[in-house]
Amino acid sequence: MNITSAPSDLQPFLLNDVKCAPLGLLVLQPTTFCNIDCSYCYLSHRSENRRMNASTVRAIARFVRGIRISEERLSVVWHAGEPMTAPVAFYEDAFQELQSGAAPIQFRHHFQTNGILINDDWCALFKKWSVQIGVSIDGPKEVHDAHRVDRSKRGTYDRVMRGIAKLRQHEIPFTVIGVLTEDALRSPDDTWRFFESLGATQVAFNVEEVEGINHLSSLSISEAAGSFRAFLQRLATLRQANPGIRVREFDGMRGHLMAPHGNGVMRADNMPGAIINIDFAGNVTTFSPELLGTEHGRYGTFEWGNVHNDDWPAIVSNAGFKLAYADILAGIQRCGDSCAYFSVCGGGNPSNKLAELGTFAGTETQYCRLHIQAFADIVMEDLEKELGIGQGGHVGGPNRK
Ligand code: SF4
Numbered sequence: 396m397n398i399t400s401a402p403s404d405l406q407p408f409l410l411n412d413v414k415c416a417p418l419g420l421l422v423l424q425p426t427t428f429c430n431i432d433c434s435y436c437y438l439s440h441r442s443e444n445r446r447m448n449a450s451t452v453r454a455i456a457r458f459v460r461g462i463r464i465s466e467e468r469l470s471v472v473w474h475a476g477e478p479m480t481a482p483v484a485f486y487e488d489a490f491q492e493l494q495s496g497a498a499p500i501q502f503r504h505h506f507q508t509n510g511i512l513i514n515d516d517w518c519a520l521f522k523k524w525s526v527q528i529g530v531s532i533d534g535p536k537e538v539h540d541a542h543r544v545d546r547s548k549r550g551t552y553d554r555v556m557r558g559i560a561k562l563r564q565h566e567i568p569f570t571v572i573g574v575l576t577e578d579a580l581r582s583p584d585d586t587w588r589f590f591e592s593l594g595a596t597q598v599a600f601n602v603e604e605v606e607g608i609n610h611l612s613s614l615s616i617s618e619a620a621g622s623f624r625a626f627l628q629r630l631a632t633l634r635q636a637n638p639g640i641r642v643r644e645f646d647g648m649r650g651h652l653m654a655p656h657g658n659g660v661m662r663a664d665n666m667p668g669a670i671i672n673i674d675f676a677g678n679v680t681t682f683s684p685e686l687l688g689t690e691h692g693r694y695g696t697f698e699w700g701n702v703h704n705d706d707w708p709a710i711v712s713n714a715g716f717k718l719a720y721a722d723i724l725a726g727i728q729r730c731g732d733s734c735a736y737f738s739v740c741g742g743g744n745p746s747n748k749l750a751e752l753g754t755f756a757g758t759e760t761q762y763c764r765l766h767i768q769a770f771a772d773i774v775m776e777d778l779e780k781e782l783g784i785g786q787g788g789h790v791g792g793p794n795r796k
Contacts, residue, residue, distance in 0.1 A: 405661040405669055408463065413711040413720070416661075416669035417465035422472045422684040423447070423455065424674045425485065429476035431509055431551055434542045435574065435603050437750075440688055441476050447675040452489045454677055454702040456496025462668070462707050464500060472505040474684065479512040483520050490524050505529065507572070509543070510558035511551060518565040528569040530559060532593075534579050534586045541578045542603075563594055570597040577603075580622045583629035591637060599643035602765045623765055627773045635777075644766070648774040651739040662741035665723050667711060677702040679710055682723065683746035691749060694719050719745075722755035729758045740767045 407414040429441040459469065471493070473486075486504075493502055503525070510530040521528060532555050533539040540550025562569050571593060573579070579586050590598045602623075634642060651660050663669035664683045672684045678698035680686050686697040699713040710716060727742030734740070740763065745755050747762040 405465070405663060405666055407666065410668075411708055411711050413667055415463075415711065416663070416666040417463045418459065418469065418668055418671055419465035419663060420470050420472065420670045421455075421459060422474055422670060422672040422687075424475050424672070424687060425473055425478050425481045425489075426476050427675060427688070428480050429509075430480050430511060430545070431477070432544060432546045434544065435576070437685060438475060438688065444480075445675050446481060446485075447489075447677075449488060449492065451675070451677045451702065452492045453496055455673055456493050458673075458679070458702040458706065459493075459500060459671075460497045462671075465669070468501045468503040470503050470505060472507060472684075474507045475687070477509055477512075478506050479508050479517065483516050486520055486524075503527065507531065508558075509551065510555040513558035513561045515561070515565075518561060518567055521562075521567050522565065528562060528567060529599075530555065530562075530569055530571050530595075531574070532556075532559070532571055533573045533576065535582070535589045538576070538578045538582070538586065542574070542576055559593065568596045570599065571595040572599045572601060574601045574603055575623070575626070577619060577622075580619070580626040583626045584633065586626075587630055587633040591640060597641040597643055602762060620764065620769075624769050624773070627769055628776075631773050631777055644770045645774055648739060648770050649778065652771065652775060652778060659738040660741035662744070664744050664746075665727060665742055667716075667720060668707065671707075673702060674698075679705065681710065681716075682719070683744055685746040686749075689746075689749075693754070694749075719755060725756040726754075726758065729756070733758055736763075736768050736771055739771050743767075 405416045405419070407416050409415070425447045426444065427438070427440040428444040428446075429436070429438065432441070490502070490504060505527040506521075507529045508531070510532065520526065531543070532552075533541075533543055536550065536552040539552040539555070543551050543555075545551055559569070571590065573586075573590065630642075631645065634640065634645065654660075667681050670681060670684065672680045672687045674687050678687070678696075679700045679702060680697040681699075682697075690696050695715055697715070697719065699716040700710040723745050726745070726748055730740070730742040731737050743758070743760065743763050747760045748755055748757045751757075751760040751762065
């Protein structure tokens with residue numbers, strides 16, 4: 396999931412015989428359109444400009460009002476296409492509508508943006524509503540511009556950096572997400588120094604994924620796994636010199652590895668209701684946000700209802716939802732039976748399994764080898780060194796289930 400926020404309370408409850416988690420993250424797609432054209436993008440409709448309207452925002456407020464929420468404030472991520480291609484006025488109205496229409500629920504708004512359109516007007520909105528900003532930037536100019544390009548194939552680095560400068564000028568805190576591609580792996584020192592210098596409150600790393608319409612990752616080649624681990628090892632060493640910078644993957648994994656035995660990870664993206672995703676037209680799905688707008692031979696679309704007509708109990712009664720969920724549960728079960736990393740993973744991201752394996756019921760993917768297993772091994776090595784035990788090694792010794 397290419398976003399920085401995740402629910403914390405996942406304690407399940409039964410609804411129509413389905414074990415649901417309280418809603419902790421609402422992902423809203425205000426528009427299908429993106430103003431750039433990254434080479435690894437998984438969104439099939441990013442050239443079309445279909446926008447969410449006011450009646451759909453009202454229906455979303457009604458829809459969430461009846462749902463059990465995990466925290467006092469519900470996090471809303473405006474995401475995918477580029478949320479800032481909808482105007483500032485849309486968000487002024489939408490934020491007001493959600494606040495009044497879904498009362499007493501309180502909202503915490505987040506934007507995951509490519510940063511290009513950030514200007515003084517946007518900064519005023521961010522400050523007024525305390526919007527949390529995540530900017531997507533992949534590293535130094537040559538690394539970023541290799542993949543994050545506009546429709547004329549021009550790199551977008553300079554424009555993103557202008558947006559970041561605007562945030563800094565207005566003293567608006569922001570996080571960053573970098574997608575690690577083969578280009579980034581060649582220069583870990585430059586990559587780390589770049590992220591270190593940005594002034595972000597957190598750095599997160601995603602790996603280039605086989606996802607949606609992106610059928611091939613530059614990390615798919617067999618040599619990439621070794622380079623990836625060497626890259627992470629170097630990054631971990633460099634980070635030790637500046638531990639004040641929060642790095643989502645290292646810090647999150649350290650928390651998982653140090654959790655008391657038996658407290659395995661529960662994943663928001665494979666539990667019904669923990670994350671609810673709603674597209675511009677009000678179509679609803681749950682699990683991975685990347686499922687919105689995709690289709691599959693076995694499952695059809697993942698639109699299991701619409702906020703204009705359905706409530707959450709209707710979504711979990713939908714036959715398509717039940718079929719997908721049965722397969723997701725089978726995949727989690729198989730992961731638990733076979734994978735030494737299960738306790739720090741929780742059984743994987745359904746949309747990655749579907750994109751790479753063609754089914755939710757599978758287990759290991761390239762994504763989990765890189766984004767879960769490699770990070771777990773590197774962090775485990777560091778922990779063992781700190782504690783003066785072992786040789787530095789694999790989580791994959793004892794199964795910590
Ligand atoms: S690391 Fe991969 S194989 Fe292991 S539990 Fe996670 S998704 Fe399953």
